[in-house]
Amino acid sequence: MAEYVISAEALERNARVLRETGQVGGAHMLVALKAYAGTAGMCCLKEYADGSCASGLYEAKLAAQHLGGHLSVYSPAYREEELEQLLEIAHHIDFNSISQWVRFAEVCLSHPRAQKGEVLFGLRVNPCYSTGHTPLYDPCAPRSRLGVTPEQLAQAAEHSLLRGISGLHIHTLCEQGAQDLIDTFRAFERTCGSLLAAPDIRYLNLGGGHWITRPEYDREALVRLLREVREHYKVEVYLEPGEAWCLRTGVLRTRVLDVFESLGYRHAIMDVSVSAHTPDVLEMPYRPDVFLVERSPIKAGEDGEKEPSVRLPGESYLLGGGAGEKEYTYRLGAPTCLAGDVLGDYSFSRPLEAGDVLVLDDMTHYTIVKTTHFNGVPHPDIVMLRSDGSLECVRRFSYEDYADRQG
Numbered sequence: 092m093a094e095y096v097i098s099a100e101a102l103e104r105n106a107r108v109l110r111e112t113g114q115v116g117g118a119h120m121l122v123a124l125k126a127y128a129g130t131a132g133m134c135c136l137k138e139y140a141d142g143s144c145a146s147g148l149y150e151a152k153l154a155a156q157h158l159g160g161h162l163s164v165y166s167p168a169y170r171e172e173e174l175e176q177l178l179e180i181a182h183h184i185d186f187n188s189i190s191q192w193v194r195f196a197e198v199c200l201s202h203p204r205a206q207k208g209e210v211l212f213g214l215r216v217n218p219c220y221s222t223g224h225t226p227l228y229d230p231c232a233p234r235s236r237l238g239v240t241p242e243q244l245a246q247a248a249e250h251s252l253l254r255g256i257s258g259l260h261i262h263t264l265c266e267q268g269a270q271d272l273i274d275t276f277r278a279f280e281r282t283c284g285s286l287l288a289a290p291d292i293r294y295l296n297l298g299g300g301h302w303i304t305r306p307e308y309d310r311e312a313l314v315r316l317l318r319e320v321r322e323h324y325k326v327e328v329y330l331e332p333g334e335a336w337c338l339r340t341g342v343l344r345t346r347v348l349d350v351f352e353s354l355g356y357r358h359a360i361m362d363v364s365v366s367a368h369t370p371d372v373l374e375m376p377y378r379p380d381v382f383l384v385e386r387s388p389i390k391a392g393e394d395g396e397k398e399p400s401v402r403l404p405g406e407s408y409l410l411g412g413g414a415g416e417k418e419y420t421y422r423l424g425a426p427t428c429l430a431g432d433v434l435g436d437y438s439f440s441r442p443l444e445a446g447d448v449l450v451l452d453d454m455t456h457y458t459i460v461k462t463t464h465f466n467g468v469p470h471p472d473i474v475m476l477r478s479d480g481s482l483e484c485v486r487r488f489s490y491e492d493y494a495d496r497q498g
């Protein structure tokens with residue numbers, strides 16, 4: 092059976108970095124549940140995070156139950172009944188358009204929690220300044236639906252539509268460094284700086300997409316920006332990364348079901364679907380490192396090249412190379428009907444056999460939250476590797492899970 096294995100220790104390693112960065116910069120560090128919402132992992136993050144960021148009611152409820160602390164919610168559009176429930180539990184509710192804010196302002200501002208100052212309302216701004224490389228992940232791409240433009244914001248202010256707005260929210264990055272955030276903030280400041288400085292504005296949410304836990308990330312530059320924003324504009328600053336909490340914390344372990352040749356290609360069929368169980372490989376696109384598990388020690392010189400994010404005791408790993416780099420190349424594919432349900436071409440220093448275990452690296456964020464039961468391929472289990480080395484299966488999926496989802 093395939094399984095996602097998530098390391099509690101690795102989650103805490105990232106969490107310590109994020110907590111320290113937030114504390115030194117004087118900013119609130121939230122966990123974005125859209126990247127990872129596993130309750131077993133959230134328990135590991137709880138003591139380090141200042142709270143969470145939710146995309147709607149379901150994430151908000153899960154976050155309130157398992158993470159606690161501050162709860163920020165932003166959605167491109169709220170349903171009326173959803174908003175009523177969010178008003179009971181959220182601390183910030185950020186709106187995507189002036190029209191949604193105008194429609195719901197009365198309901199929001201008259202709510203008892205709003206009157207006591209327990210929930211504040213904000214607007215997401217599209218600073219119209221792109222630093223991203225992939226249009227699919229660029230909220231500032233032309234014709235974006237994500238956020239109010241600086242012109243719309245200025246017009247809304249002129250028409251006194253911003254009464255009750257206490258916060259601004261900019262989310263523009265995806266897997267990016269501190270300089271891109273600084274450049275984006277400067278662009279935002281040029282068009283929206285005077286609004287940010289207005290006494291009614293009490294918070295600025297700088298969204299997610301910050302690769303803070305990568306070794307090359309310039310945390311000092313981020314901290315300087317956070318302090319500057321807080322001191323100059325007198326606002327509380329929030330960051331809501333998702334991926335940064337999860338980087339190098341989990342793997343997907345899959346078994347090889349079959350190996351054969353067709354039309355001059357060697358194929359290996361895994362017991363997972365790329366489309367269903369590692370969807371970002373097709374969507375991003377993202378090419379994970381793949382390791383072949385060896386149960387006996389391997390020849391000197393073959394290991395040590397690179398390690399999977401999560402190692403299990405007694406195992407050694409052979410790193411898969413690109414096509415033709417090592418002696419035996421395979422197209423790693425899924426047991427589904429979709430012709431393109433393929434992880435990619437990988438080469439290994441020994442031939443693959445049915446029963447071999449492959450480890451697909453860095454598979455916590457934007458993976459488990461996106462899985463499906465496409466083709467009825469059994470869903471991988473979710474297993475936590477605890478700090479004492481023990482493995483705990485926190486969720487096993489069954490035929491009933493597949494059948495129930497189909498309605």
Ligand SMILES: Cc1ncc(COP(=O)(O)O)c(C=O)c1O
Binds near residue numbers: 264265298
């Ligand atoms: C509004 C918002 N906040 C936070 C995030 C989290 O981003 P990441 O996981 O890249 O840090 C996203 C991701 O799309 C987002 O849209």
